[in-house]
Each structure stands twice: as structure tokens, then as C-alpha cells.
Amino acid sequence: MARLAAADPDPKAGLAVEDPFRLLVSVLLSAQSTGPTVARVSDALFARAATPAALLALGEGTILDIVRPVGLGPSKTRAIVKLCAVLAETYGGEVPRTAVELRRLPGIGRKSAEVTANFAFGEKVIAVDTHVFRVSNRIPLAPGRTVDAVADGLAALVPDSYKDGAHVWLFRHGRDTCTARKPACGRCVVSDLCTWPEKTLTT
Numbered sequence: 001m002a003r004l005a006a007a008d009p010d011p012k013a014g015l016a017v018e019d020p021f022r023l024l025v026s027v028l029l030s031a032q033s034t035g036p037t038v039a040r041v042s043d044a045l046f047a048r049a050a051t052p053a054a055l056l057a058l059g060e061g062t063i064l065d066i067v068r069p070v071g072l073g074p075s076k077t078r079a080i081v082k083l084c085a086v087l088a089e090t091y092g093g094e095v096p097r098t099a100v101e102l103r104r105l106p107g108i109g110r111k112s113a114e115v116t117a118n119f120a121f122g123e124k125v126i127a128v129d130t131h132v133f134r135v136s137n138r139i140p141l142a143p144g145r146t147v148d149a150v151a152d153g154l155a156a157l158v159p160d161s162y163k164d165g166a167h168v169w170l171f172r173h174g175r176d177t178c179t180a181r182k183p184a185c186g187r188c189v190v191s192d193l194c195t196w197p198e199k200t201l202t203t
Helices: 002-007 020-029 035-048 052-058 060-070 073-090 110-121 130-138 147-157 160-176
Strands: none
Touching (some): 020 110, 035 060, 052 060, 110 160, 130 147, 130 160
């Protein structure tokens, strides 16, 4: 973690989150979709309605028309409506501040909850996506057969001083260096620590 931190000392630069609700909805929309598409759809959706109550008033049909490009439109629309209803009725339209509370919301799993808690509220949790899962198993930093096992391992192993940026560091390392196919082991800053049997020394 120290090496990844040294290579990227300000991992959240440009990633400031001013609206936890928008982040939560965007994470919900991101399943099986690309970042640019999610950003475009999120812009369109929140230009029409920016609060749980306003989205509920917008109506399921209109929401579906807007979010359809991200894929799985009907199921994501239903999830947004259920999420907004609970936030409006139970939380006064506010987003809960902890990952534990966020996981109680409909349609919000562990990764979505921990991304929101970390980015919006600074909670020291490490969300595990495909890239973080791969890196954690390959090095192996926190090996596990399931996302929960890896997340639990990271939570126990990574010092608190690194937890705020750990998701971004591991995500970027998996996206840019420790890729699923043809990883760039030759420029990996932790290659000497890695025990992955398919590790190579070529870029």
C-alpha cells in the first residue's frame, strides 16, 4: 500500500463528491455499464430531478426512458424507485452516512454501500470491484474466493492510514497495470511481492 500511495499520493484528486444521493444512484446505475454512459445518464436524470422526492414525482416511466441507455433499464428503474421511497419515508430524503446503514437500503449491496460511504463521507472502508478483487488475489494481498471474503481480508489487513485511498489505488492498479489479460508486470511497483504463478517480467 505504501508503494501504491507513493505512486499516486492524491488518489481522490478530481473525484470530490458534493451530492451523496447522486453518487448512490450513479453507483446503482453502473452495473454492467461504462463510466461515460453512466455519467451522461446521471446528468440527464439529475437535470430533471435531484432529490428522492423529486425522482418519485417524476414517475417510473420517465425514469426508465432516461436510464435505458445504461442497460437493465427496467430493473434499475425499479431499484431507483424503491431506493427513493425508503430514503424519503425513512431518512427524510437524506443518505445514511455509514456503509452498514447504506446496505440496509433496497438495491444497495456491499460494493455500492462502501463506495458511497468512502467517497461521500470519508468512511475508511474498501469497496471491492472486479479490479480490486483480481489484484487482491494475485499479489496475494487479501486472497478470497468471494467479494465478501476479499473485502473482509482487506478491512482486517490494510492499516487505517491507507484505507481512505485503498479502493482507488487498487482499482487503478488493476485497470492500468495488473489487467485481466496481459498484465504489465514489468512496470508493476509491487512485482517483487507478487506470487502470482503467471507473473512475467515483460511489459
